[in-house]
Amino acid sequence: MPWAVGFLDEETKAALDAFPLDIRASFQRIVELIQANGLERVREPYLKRLEGPLWEMRLKGKIGIVRAVYVSATGMRIVVVHVFAKKTQKTPRKEIVKALKKAKEVQ
DSSP states (O other), rough: OOEEEEEEEEHHHHHHHOOHHHHHHEEEEEEEEHHHOOOGGTTTTTTEETTTTTTEEEEEEEEEEEEEEEEEEETTTEEEEEEEOOOOOSOHHHHHHHHHHHHOOOO
16 A cells, blocks of 8 residues: 555645745655655655654755655655745754644644
């Protein structure tokens, strides 16, 4: 059974959809890698652990760097809880706090 990748809510999906096509294509490539190889086999530079239950998909495009923060849920599911453009070297604390708050809603 392949991994299923979804979004916490429509707002999170809309945040990803607001980015240019190359960013969305990067997201789709990572999703396909996860589905083909399994989450446990996909590592950096595509995925990286952030904090606690949070992991990030590392997306790149012409506009710069975007992160899709996700948690793994029961039943081989990945739930994207937060998407944002990264402007600094280190992931801003406020983005991690937002993602942690949203992650609590995932079953």
